Amino acid sequence: MSLPQDVLGERAAGLPRAEAEYLPPMLATLTHNHFSSPDWIFERKLDGERCLVVRKGGKVRLYSRNRKELNRTYPELVDALRAMHAHGTPDFVADGEVVAFSGQVTSFKRLQRRMQVKDPEEARSSRVAVYLYLFDLPVCDGLDLSSLPLVDRKKVLKVLLEYEDPIRYTAHRNQEGVDYHRQACRKGWEGIIAKRRDAAYTGKRSRDWLKFKCGRRQEFVICGFTEPEGERVGFGALLLGYYDGDSLRYAGQVGTGFDNEFLRSFRETLADIERAEPPVESGQLPSKGVHWVEPEYVGEVGFTEWTGKGRLRHPRFLGLRRDKAPRQVVREEA
DNA sequence: TTCCGACAGTGGGGTCGCAAT
DNA sequence: ATTGCGACCCCACTATCGGAA
Secondary structure (H helix, E strand, C coil): CCHHHHHHHHHHCCCCECCCCCCCCCEEEECCCCCCCCCEEEEECCCCEEEEEEEECCEEEEECCCCCECCCCCHHHHHHHHHCCECCCCCEEEEEEEEEEECCEECHHHHHHHHHCCCHHHHHCCCCCEEEEEEEEEEECCEECCCCCHHHHHHHHHHHECCCCCEEECCCEECCHHHHHHHHHHCCCCEEEEEECCCCCCCCEEEEEEEEECCEEEEEEEEEEECCCCCCCCCCCEEEEEEECCEEEEEEEECCCCCHHHHHHHHHHHHCCEECCCCCCCCCCCCCCEEEEEEEEEEEEEECEECCCCCEECCEEEEECCCCCHHHCECCCC
């Protein structure tokens, strides 16, 4: 009797066999169409590093999204996964996310330095505590569970291990996606992931997993642009700023969200107001292929958060704003 | 016929390591 | 000693093409 059969009974009958080894992780698709549905479950969106666990014959290997081995970066997670009391000692492949916390919120910023560490001893002595949230189980006890409904895989995942920090099970909420998304944004989370209850584990980007993100957006003064590269037309990115009193502060660049028509026509518009000196306060400013312009235009930009250096993370251009004067553009806090 | 999924290509911030300056 | 670049992480988005609906 295998563990999946133990937990699921008849539903686990006739599953194909599978070895516990690396497989490409399933990815979610971004959407702005938020909904509630009894056919979907909703998990907190964790902002960290994707991590696939392969446990085989008592050996544990961790893999990144691109199949890089993470054992030397997170040795304490490997130890924990090896030492944890499991029901039996089944081989399995589990999918999850490594995170670090800043207060109650997962913080990519805090994880970032830790992510680069390759020496296990240095990793163990790091002050950045990491946790591994597991949320799927495509292979367990020699059986390929990928064709099962997601909720059945999660049921097996939940009883598979006796969860103890730093390994955690990713809980979900049923049905109430809209309400959960609102709560997530209020708590300062990155968003939530909607998953179809009966979705198979497909190992590619799928619409069975959807991202509902808590986006931030605000206007910025356009201070310049960069030259396009490769096949790109018009310009590469727009340089952004905002007013702090009388001085214009640099906020980073935005290089996506434009179509070819806008790239061409706005380049011509900006060419008329070029100036030699940056309108923003000096500091760490880009220099390669940069053109500065008079701070006359205002654009709306979506982004996930401000970085430690006062730049925008994951910026995308949403459109020009004709109804706001540049001098009115200031940094808005959450 | 129209729509969707997959892919390539362009762009962002941040970190680290290594080579060129 | 400093700087630049590529390789990793995290991404968003546009354009294109072929197959599914």
